[in-house]
Amino acid sequence: MMVQDRGRRRVAQIIAHAVAIPVAALFLYPYWWMLISAFRRTTDVMSDPLRLLPERFDPAVFAAIGRVGGVDLWVYIANSFVITIASTVISVAVTALGAYALVRKPKLPGFRFLRFGFLVTIMYPYMLLVIPVYIVMFKLGLLGTYAGIILFLALGPIQFFLFDQFFRAIPKDIIEAALIDGATELQVLRKIVVPLARPVVVTVAMITFLLNWAQWFPVLVISRLPDTYTLPVALLSMNTELGANFQGIMALAVLTTLPPAALFLLAQKRVMEGMASGGVKG
Template sequence: MTRRRARRLLLGALAYTAALLVALVFLYPYWWMLVGAFRRTRDVLSNPLRLVPEQIDFGVFGEIARIGGVDLWVYGVNSLLITSASTAVSVAITALGAYALVRRPTLPGFKLLRAGFLVTIMYPYMLLLIPVYVVMFKLGLLGTYAGIILFLALGPIQFFLFEQFFRAIPPAVIEAALIDGASEVTILTRIVMPMAAPVVATVTLITFLLNWSQWFPILVISRASDTYTLPVALLSMNTELGSNFQGIMALAVLTTLPPAILFVIAQKRVMAGMAQGAVKG
């Protein structure tokens, strides 16, 4: 074995060891939460660092089947409905807006609109809730699914991901389609969007994950618990169940499991889409 090969093997082993340590650091909290969902509260308090449950206890899931007078499955359906709808609206609006800005950058107000999107990225979104609350009140959308979906559909980050990809498309592709007599709608639907499939998948997943975890806007806009989602139910559970540590961990697992599974399945496509969306034209 040459010295160069030995050095390469050593560096590879060190890299894998470092990656394993980083993975353990990120996975440990979730594993601890998962174990806590099956451990009784008194066992957790007596030995909080234990990583294997003394016994698997499923009884806690019956205790959390109804929170705040609403069945747990209602919160789950609300999460899926609100997240899916707001994601679809956000992807559609930001894709169309970004394409219009790239194709017609000289239209009046477009530069101001782009600057507005940039400001909203730097501006804490929680501070936007006051004017949004007033607008929702004027429109009669407080406490409705439509109001929650419209607020969560705001997507400045998604807009810039689409914009960067559309700018990277060679102008010759669009010009050739125009010469062949294709309309803007045809170009968008049959040429641009199929090319942007990885970015669309990335934006969709990012938006879904972000919207799934939102709780404060939903808590503000909702007027009753029948429009709450799982993260809001988790917040309410801290008050209702008090020191029921096991119940809180069980609901936390149910809340975080769907997006975690989705991300693991789609992570390769997300990385590819992020790389394409970051390309400058």
């Protein structure tokens, strides 16, 4: 009987892999097409778009995109990492502390409305926030600055929702027992809540990094000079009224997608686990 069950599980695994491998190949094909297109001329792509291998491997195109829009490529790369990391740190810290405060003291004046406002903003895309945020940045003198871009990208309603759901799932008895023993709110947060929330913090940080890395519209709106552009904006700027450098666009797209793709491949298991734990209702 055990041998039969083991055989059935083996057959089920083979069938699952037989289905999963073609599906995975189907999803990976666009990235592979982008990669090989970086080594192919536009005329070759148009004449044979479904070719799986380039006619020749010539990395010269990557040297040709060393400057985009009059700015060195390394500036865009540095801007992407600095802006994404800084906005991720601020977003995670602010939304985590805010969600914890709203869960612990939900009856304080304005807290219920503040939580409702955070959740409502999940339904609104960045496009609808551009005009009010632009006016605020103008009033604060942050247009064209790294600080303005970072603060805009630090808006995190989805991150707030994940933290809010996780903190609500923490048993109140644990926190109340610590308070009875004489612990302060800060000690409870530092010694109890933060260790428990570490998987969700890591998950939210990774999700925020992936989201902010791909943002181009807020950066384009707030920036005044190409010196503050990120890689996605540089990629967009390669399409001009004089035409598009197709091979250069594909090469820059490969460089733009490598960091988030590598990060997700390394951390996908933790991201999925954190999403599951953050979505549990208390």
